[in-house]
Amino acid sequence: xxxxxxxxxxxxxxxxxxxxxxxxxxxxxxxxxxxxxxxxxxxxxxxxxxxxxxxxxxxxxxxxxxxxxxxxxxxxxxxxxxxxxxxxxxxxxxxxxxxxxxxxxxxxxxxxxxxxxxxxxxxxxxxxxxxxxxxxxxxxxxxxxxxxxxxxxxxxxxxxxxxxxxxxxxxxxxxxxxxxxxxxxxxxxxxxxxxxxxxxxxxxxxxxxxxxxxxxxxxxxxxxxxxxxxxxxxxxxxxxxxxxxxxxxxxxxxxxxxxxxxxxxxxxxxxxxxxxxxxxxxxxxxxxxxxxxxxxxxxxx
Numbered sequence: 001x002x003x004x005x006x007x008x009x010x011x012x013x014x015x016x017x018x019x020x021x022x023x024x025x026x027x028x029x030x031x032x033x034x035x036x037x038x039x040x041x042x043x044x045x046x047x048x049x050x051x052x053x054x055x056x057x058x059x060x061x062x063x064x065x066x067x068x069x070x071x072x073x074x075x076x077x078x079x080x081x082x083x084x085x086x087x088x089x090x091x092x093x094x095x096x097x098x099x100x101x102x103x104x105x106x107x108x109x110x111x112x113x114x115x116x117x118x119x120x121x122x123x124x125x126x127x128x129x130x131x132x133x134x135x136x137x138x139x140x141x142x143x144x145x146x147x148x149x150x151x152x153x154x155x156x157x158x159x160x161x162x163x164x165x166x167x168x169x170x171x172x173x174x175x176x177x178x179x180x181x182x183x184x185x186x187x188x189x190x191x192x193x194x195x196x197x198x199x200x201x202x203x204x205x206x207x208x209x210x211x212x213x214x215x216x217x218x219x220x221x222x223x224x225x226x227x228x229x230x231x232x233x234x235x236x237x238x239x240x241x242x243x244x245x246x247x248x249x250x251x252x253x254x255x256x257x258x259x260x261x262x263x264x265x266x267x268x269x270x271x272x273x274x275x276x277x278x279x280x281x282x283x284x285x286x287x288x289x290x291x292x293x294x295x296x297x298x299x300x301x
Contacts (some may be wrong), residue, residue, distance in 0.1 A: 038147045039268065040197055042140040043222055049133040056126045063119050070112035077105040185227065185243040190300040192226040193268050195251060196282050202301075205283065210292040212285040213299075219280040223251055224268045226284075226299075231263045239271050252283035 080102055201216040225241055226249050233240040238252045239259060255275035259265060274280045286295040 037197075038140070038144040039222070039224070042137075042144050045133065045137045045140045049130065049137060052126060052130045052133055056123065056130065059119060059123045059126060063116060063123070066112060066116050066119065070109065070116065073105055073108045073112055077102070077109055080105060185245055185247040188227055189298055192249075192286075192295075192298045192300070193224065194299060195224055195226050195249075195284050196221055196274070197224075204296075211294050211296075212283055212292060213295050215282040215284060217274055217280060217282065219274060219276040220255065221274045221280070221282075223254055223271045223273060223282055225249070225265045225271055226267070228267050229265060231259050231261050231265060234259060234261055237275070241265065246289045248287040250283075250285040250287060252285075253281055255280075 080098070196215040196217055198217055198221050200221075203214040203216060205212045205214045223239075227241075227243055229241040229243040229249070231239060232242045232248070234257050236257060237254050238250065239254065239257055240248055240250045242248050251271055253275055254272045255277075257272040259269075259271050265271070274282050284295060285292050286298050287293065
């Protein structure tokens with residue numbers, strides 16, 4: 001069982017103190033953390049399954065080596081013991097040397113057979129672990145899907161429209177509203193998924209006239225898309241996703257990037273991982289056109 005870390009408690013407390021954000025889903029940080037936990041379990045199971053596959057491949061390679069040695073020893077034993085090969089006329093020393101060689105070859109063959117048998121038993125056990133790992137992987141994938149559905153099903157607080165009167169009487173009894181229709185991405189204000197999970201520390205970083213967020217995390221932590229969109233830029237250390245209507249999210253200081261320009265990604269899709277460095281961190285920005293806008297309100301912080 002994972003104990004809540006100090007950084008998580010502080011993170012949750014900040015959200016509670018800040019109060020609700022217009023359009024934020026009920027459940028807030030708790031729902032995000034549940035999704036993060038499910039994604040982390042999925043990553044762990046994927047890594048475990050990959051490790052088991054590597055172990056099984058190594059066992060197959062060892063069996064091929066043992067089988068090759070076994071064939072060589074069996075052929076040598078056959079050549080030594082076939083009819084007419086015993087040194088009957090060579091005297092006592094020749095016979096003793098011959099029998100010692102036969103015993104040695106027989107021992108080698110028996111040991112080879114025992115090693116191959118033991119290795120096959122180990123392979124069988126590893127294959128069963130892989131089958132169990134695949135079942136666990138399906139369970140982890142189902143849990144991620146359930147948590148995402150739970151977040152999607154959470155009720156949203158409506159964003160009130162600003163009503164403005166043109167005169168005392170209105171226009172044929174109607175009141176005109178100046179509240180604009182929100183674009184799909186604007187509806188995510190206060191509900192963007194956290195781009196990183198696990199133990200972290202948040203720090204504001206000045207970017208021109210606006211602020212970006214620095215997620216200080218362990219090296220190699222998974223970086224995920226905060227919302228669905230299309231990758232419009234990526235290099236060895238950064239990714240930019242376009243969400244339409246001029247909105248973009250940017251992810252910097254990655255150690256490896258697993259997407260390409262033009263890829264369509266879903267919310268929480270894996271983009272890569274944080275760089276493996278002593279000061280590993282993810283730099284996260286929300287942009288509108290050429291402007292960087294404060295991301296905390298978009299994440300519901």
